[in-house]
Amino acid sequence: MLTALSAATPAPPAGSLESIGTPTLWIATIAGVAALFAIDFLVTRRPHDPSMREAIGWSAFYIAIPVVFGGWLWWRYGSQQSVEYYAGYLVEKSLSVDNLFVFIILLSAFAVPRELRQRVLLIGVGGALVLRGIFIALGAQMIASFAWTFLLFGAILLATAVKVGRDALSPTDHSIDVDQLRSVRLIRRFHPVTDTYAGTSLVVRQGGRRALTPLALVAVAILGTDIVFAIDSVPAVYGITGDPYLVFATNAFALLGLRALYFVLEGALAKLVHLGHGLSLILAFIGVKLVLHWAHGVWPAVPEIPTLLSLGVIIGILAVVTVTSLAANTRSAEQADEPEDEASSVPHA
Numbered sequence: 516m517l518t519a520l521s522a523a524t525p526a527p528p529a530g531s532l533e534s535i536g537t538p539t540l541w542i543a544t545i546a547g548v549a550a551l552f553a554i555d556f557l558v559t560r561r562p563h564d565p566s567m568r569e570a571i572g573w574s575a576f577y578i579a580i581p582v583v584f585g586g587w588l589w590w591r592y593g594s595q596q597s598v599e600y601y602a603g604y605l606v607e608k609s610l611s612v613d614n615l616f617v618f619i620i621l622l623s624a625f626a627v628p629r630e631l632r633q634r635v636l637l638i639g640v641g642g643a644l645v646l647r648g649i650f651i652a653l654g655a656q657m658i659a660s661f662a663w664t665f666l667l668f669g670a671i672l673l674a675t676a677v678k679v680g681r682d683a684l685s686p687t688d689h690s691i692d693v694d695q696l697r698s699v700r701l702i703r704r705f706h707p708v709t710d711t712y713a714g715t716s717l718v719v720r721q722g723g724r725r726a727l728t729p730l731a732l733v734a735v736a737i738l739g740t741d742i743v744f745a746i747d748s749v750p751a752v753y754g755i756t757g758d759p760y761l762v763f764a765t766n767a768f769a770l771l772g773l774r775a776l777y778f779v780l781e782g783a784l785a786k787l788v789h790l791g792h793g794l795s796l797i798l799a800f801i802g803v804k805l806v807l808h809w810a811h812g813v814w815p816a817v818p819e820i821p822t823l824l825s826l827g828v829i830i831g832i833l834a835v836v837t838v839t840s841l842a843a844n845t846r847s848a849e850q851a852d853e854p855e856d857e858a859s860s861v862p863h864a
Contacts, residue, residue: 534758534759535588535592535758535760536758536759544760544763544764544767548767551577551580551771552644555640555771558633559634559637559715559774562628562631562633562715564629564632565778567779570775570776570777570778570779571779573772573775574775576772576775580768580771584764585597585601588600598822598823599755599758599822600761600764602756602822602826602829603752603755603756603762603765604768605830606748606751606752607748607765607768608769609797609833610747610751610769610794611769611770611776612776612790613794614740614744615776615777615780618636618639618740618773621733621737622635625732625733625736626729627729627733631714631715632777632778633774634730635730636777637774638737638738639737639741640770640774642737643741643770644766646742646745647745647749647763650745650746650749651749651762654749654753655759655762658753662809662812665753665806665808665809665812666805666809668750668805669750671750671802672747672802673802675747675798676795676796676798677795679798680792680795682791683791683795684792699736702727702731702732702735706726708726709728711728711729712730713728713730716728717731718731748766749766754804755822755825786844788843788844789836789843790836790840792836793832793833797828797832800828804820807820
């Protein structure tokens with residue numbers, strides 16, 4: 516995979532320069548990501564429900580690393596790569612926050628004890644890192660071999676944007692019936708499953724034979740969602756930069772902080788009521804950007820969207836949906852208080 520990623524240098528979109536992904540840089544980055552993942556594994560070795568202070572501390576740590584890394588890219592390789600990296604990271608972080616909402620639903624549906632949720636999230640992050648690496652390698656090879664790959668990626672993002680937008684406009688019940696999940700039904704058909712959790716164990720002995728614990732089932736469900744997320748996120752960041760190394764770096768840094776970010780945003784996610792609208796606009800914007808890049812290669816007169824403009828649009832959309840979400844929550848709270856205020860103002864006979 517490393518050979519494929521470092522060897523395939525696709526024609527990048529919108530002003531990208533030559534790929535910076537040398538074998539040495541790839542090895543150093545993968546080693547760093549593996550070390551951070553190992554630290555997370557050690558942190559979750561003893562099951563516990565992290566305090567808000569602990570979760571915020573780890574979240575700040577995992578945000579500081581990519582911010583500093585972007586500054587190093589600027590110093591070492593110039594502003595173009597750094598701007599592409601920051602724009603790609605913002606896109607991936609935004610998508611990862613949306614993914615956390617699905618994780619919250621799954622962990623609740625499986626009734627995962629709070630002290631075990633860190634380990635489940637870590638399994639999801641590990642699976643996502645592997646899957647993203649595979650998808651990034653395949654994407655790099657496709658872009659290097661077929662110019663129409665940008666058109667394909669653009670179509671995927673536009674279709675996803677429509678779906679996300681519809682879901683945002685028509686909220687539905689997101690509850691999950693665990694027994695109806697295909698992965699769960701398939702596993703239970705071929706392997707016994709215990710009724711209770713057994714700490715962080717995925718497999719235990721029961722009645723003289725090995726049986727899976729519910730933790731194994733939720734891990735499989737999380738890994739299944741990772742595949743869907745990879746299909747959306749990898750084309751999205753390829754719409755920002757054509758450098759496979761930057762694509763991998765943005766994905767890795769966005770994923771590594773999910774374990775801690777889950778506990779910080781668990782309550783706040785419900786308040787970001789317009790996040791779906793924002794993600795739909797961002798995905799649609801990047802989809803159009805990819806289509807224009809493909810068209811520019813066929814018809815040079817077709818304009819392209821500069822990466823710096825893309826960064827500004829992404830930041831602007833995220834800022835707007837955050838403000839409008841807070842305003843909507845304030846209005847809802849005021850409307851909820853109005854009946855009580857009116858009732859209290861009516862004089863008693």
